[in-house]
Amino acid sequence: MTSSVVIVHIYPSLLGLYGDRGNALVLLDRAHARGIPAELLEIEPGETIPEQADIYLIGGGEDLAQVTATNLLRSAERSAAIRAEGAVVLAVCAGLQMLGTEFRAAGQQVRGLGLVDAVTTVGPDRAVGELVTEPEHLPIPTLTGFENHAGRTALGPGVMPLGRVIVGIGNGDVEPDSSAGERVDGFIHDRIVATYLHGPVLARNPALADLLLRWATGGELATLEDRTAEALRNERLAATLSSRQVRRASAASGRRTELG
Amino acid sequence: MLRQIDGRYAVSSMVLHDPHPASEHLIAFSTPLPLRSRLAVLAGKATSAVSRRLLLGRGAVIGGRVTLAVDPLVLTRLTAGRAVTVVSGTNGKTTTTLLLAEALGSTRTVSSTAGANMTAGLVTAAARPTEELVLEVDELFVARTMTTTRPTVLVLLNLSRDQLDRMVEVRRVADRWRAAIAEVTWNMTIVANADDPLVVWAVHRFPDVVWVAGGTRGRREAIQCPSCGQVAIVNAAGMWSCACGSARPSPNWTVDADHLHGPAFISPFNPSLPGEANRSNAAMAVAAAAARGVDRHAAISAVERVESVAGRYLTVPIAGRPVRMLLAKNPASWTEVLHLIDDDLRPIVICVNARGPDGRDTSWLWDVAFEGLAGRVVAACGERRWDLAMRLETAGIRCLVVQDPVDAVRAVAPAGSSVELVGTYSAFHDLLRRLHVRW
Numbered sequence: 042m043t044s045s046v047v048i049v050h051i052y053p054s055l056l057g058l059y060g061d062r063g064n065a066l067v068l069l070d071r072a073h074a075r076g077i078p079a080e081l082l083e084i085e086p087g088e089t090i091p092e093q094a095d096i097y098l099i100g101g102g103e104d105l106a107q108v109t110a111t112n113l114l115r116s117a118e119r120s121a122a123i124r125a126e127g128a129v130v131l132a133v134c135a136g137l138q139m140l141g142t143e144f145r146a147a148g149q150q151v152r153g154l155g156l157v158d159a160v161t162t163v164g165p166d167r168a169v170g171e172l173v174t175e176p177e178h179l180p181i182p183t184l185t186g187f188e189n190h191a192g193r194t195a196l197g198p199g200v201m202p203l204g205r206v207i208v209g210i211g212n213g214d215v216e217p218d219s220s221a222g223e224r225v226d227g228f229i230h231d232r233i234v235a236t237y238l239h240g241p242v243l244a245r246n247p248a249l250a251d252l253l254l255r256w257a258t259g260g261e262l263a264t265l266e267d268r269t270a271e272a273l274r275n276e277r278l279a280a281t282l283s284s285r286q287v288r289r290a291s292a293a294s295g296r297r298t299e300l301g
Numbered sequence: 302m303l304r305q306i307d308g309r310y311a312v313s314s315m316v317l318h319d320p321h322p323a324s325e326h327l328i329a330f331s332t333p334l335p336l337r338s339r340l341a342v343l344a345g346k347a348t349s350a351v352s353r354r355l356l357l358g359r360g361a362v363i364g365g366r367v368t369l370a371v372d373p374l375v376l377t378r379l380t381a382g383r384a385v386t387v388v389s390g391t392n393g394k395t396t397t398t399l400l401l402a403e404a405l406g407s408t409r410t411v412s413s414t415a416g417a418n419m420t421a422g423l424v425t426a427a428a429r430p431t432e433e434l435v436l437e438v439d440e441l442f443v444a445r446t447m448t449t450t451r452p453t454v455l456v457l458l459n460l461s462r463d464q465l466d467r468m469v470e471v472r473r474v475a476d477r478w479r480a481a482i483a484e485v486t487w488n489m490t491i492v493a494n495a496d497d498p499l500v501v502w503a504v505h506r507f508p509d510v511v512w513v514a515g516g517t518r519g520r521r522e523a524i525q526c527p528s529c530g531q532v533a534i535v536n537a538a539g540m541w542s543c544a545c546g547s548a549r550p551s552p553n554w555t556v557d558a559d560h561l562h563g564p565a566f567i568s569p570f571n572p573s574l575p576g577e578a579n580r581s582n583a584a585m586a587v588a589a590a591a592a593r594g595v596d597r598h599a600a601i602s603a604v605e606r607v608e609s610v611a612g613r614y615l616t617v618p619i620a621g622r623p624v625r626m627l628l629a630k631n632p633a634s635w636t637e638v639l640h641l642i643d644d645d646l647r648p649i650v651i652c653v654n655a656r657g658p659d660g661r662d663t664s665w666l667w668d669v670a671f672e673g674l675a676g677r678v679v680a681a682c683g684e685r686r687w688d689l690a691m692r693l694e695t696a697g698i699r700c701l702v703v704q705d706p707v708d709a710v711r712a713v714a715p716a717g718s719s720v721e722l723v724g725t726y727s728a729f730h731d732l733l734r735r736l737h738v739r740w
């Protein structure tokens with residue numbers, strides 16, 4: 042455990058479209074609330090991405106910004122930090138697509154960073170709206186957020202999704218007419234968590250924030266009183282799910298297999 | 302009652318209830334309108350009146366929708382032969398539209414839209430028999446409105462992130478503007494904000510542009526060059542330039558703390574509307590009025606007199622407390638609001654909804670520098686008060702969470718003491734309607 046948790050937000054001016062800074066602020070806040078020193082480094086193009094940081098955040102961006110950021114990060118030297126074994130990375134939306142092998146943006150096929158076997162194509166329409174998923178491999182409850190993307194991401198064999206979609210599109214359909222229950226969202230690979238959920242995702246899902254902090258600090262974390270976050274989660278889940286889905290979601294969180 | 306409006310029979314029966322038959326107004330049009338257009342306007346006006354009486358809103362949008370349903374080409378017909386100015390941009394379009402209408406109104410009759418900025422709202426404004434029209438147009442409707450109304454002047458203010466669920470990408474909105482401008486075959490002048498790289502990208506190839514230093518709306522993020530995608534350099538004076546050669550054009554109009562500078566012209570400049578952003582809006586309005594041939598001094602006096610815009614900046618009594626009504630719908634407008642409320646530590650009620658006009662995605666709240674509210678009593682209310690409360694808490698701002706804005710006003714201040722209220726679009730307008738505030 043380093044003396045201070047260092048959180049790096051990569052290229053916020055290019056990849057900060059969906060309130061992505063919020064993820065960094067929530068991590069800082071939750072570390073500070075427990076008396077854990079933490080600091081945020083916002084690294085812009087032209088600056089060096091520090092290699093020994095604890096958590097790297099890659100957010101959402103417009104097409105051109107996503108392509109620019111990918112071109113910068115494709116140099117192995119610049120992205121060594123996030124490529125390092127065991128690096129804790131949260132990638133959202135454009136960030137998710139960039140970590141895969143290829144994606145489509147601004148009318149071109151773009152080679153991604155290739156950290157994970159995932160290919161993103163453009164879907165028939167934009168996925169815009171609330172997204173609720175049930176994590177299947179992490180010890181955290183139902184995830185809630187908002188999605189807004191045109192991409193459909195196919196995971197290679199053996200790549201684990203982050204969650205099963207209850208409401209929304211997520212990575213999109215494997216078969217053209219799959220129902221929500223068959224869709225998945227995001228992926229997990231080592232300590233890389235990628236998702237289409239924003240909102241920002243860590244503000245709506247403090248358990249995911251704490252999981253990243255546990256990975257980063259290597260220790261257990263004190264429990265926080267999360268009245269506001271809980272109220273927000275409950276309000277969003279109630280507004281998005283039918284009562285049947287709420288019951289199913291809470292039942293599913295009881296029989297989760299642990300990975301973290 | 303409104304469910305009956307699909308059929309023509311139902312529409313014409315409602316005309317009987319309209320206390321101001323539209324046919325009288327329509328006589329003033331120089332080109333006789335086809336019968337279908339006349340009927341369309343009548344139907345629309347009748348529906349607006351009914352909608353207003355039922356307190357469903359100002360009636361402009363629903364009325365316009367009915368008109369359009371009866372005659373889809375009505376906007377083209379209604380605007381033919383009249384000078385049209387189109388105003389668009391992410392922030393300030395309602396204000397600039399109103400200021401410009403005031404400036405033009407010093408010498409001629411003008412009708413304008415405020416807030417009802419999609420096609421249906423435009424039809425309602427165009428149905429009034431004035432010499433000129435000033436149309437506030439939603440960013441995504443600019444191309445369509447240009448084709449149908451062939452504006453004489455196009456005013457482009459700025460583009461920034463707003464309604465993330467609907468706008469897709471601001472860069473793509475700029476591309477649409479650029480494509481629409483490339484198709485212009487008639488005489489048109491563009492009045493454009495030189496400080497906004499996306500606006501510059503959209504218009505810079507056009508031959509007739511009046512550049513105004515229209516401000517950056519407190520843009521905090523580094524700017525990305527719309528032309529090549531690199532991160533452009535902004536110097537301390539707000540100028541921007543990029544390695545690819547794109548740069549801020551030299552403006553024809555600039556505004557400083559006391560004066561407005563135009564081509565071979567300088568005048569004291571004191572708009573009544575508060576804040577930096579409104580000074581920029583007023584400068585854009587004067588430049589546009591000048592492009593329409595209005596005397597610059599007359600235009601300046603007209604815009605200086607305007608004190609509120611569609612209810613914004615009004616102080617209204619709520620539960621015995623004087624409440625200043627402010628609208629903020631995205632990070633850029635919040636930057637303006639935080640500037641405005643800087644002078645004192647009045648309690649503040651923030652009301653956030655996420656309906657269609659507000660944008661359904663609330664993640665923009667995380668790009669607002671709410672840390673600036675430190676030291677105030679703050680209440681979070683509205684349908685998305687928990688999103689706001691979470692954001693405020695993370696910014697170190699303790700807040701009361703109260704569902705209803707009137708209860709929130711009561712909770713933050715004792716009777717008689719002043720309160721600031723900031724709402725998103727639907728929250729703001731719902732409250733005005735509920736308070737029966739007319740504007």
Ligand SMILES: [Zn+2]
Pocket residue numbers: 526527528529530531543544545546547
């Ligand atoms: Zn450039």
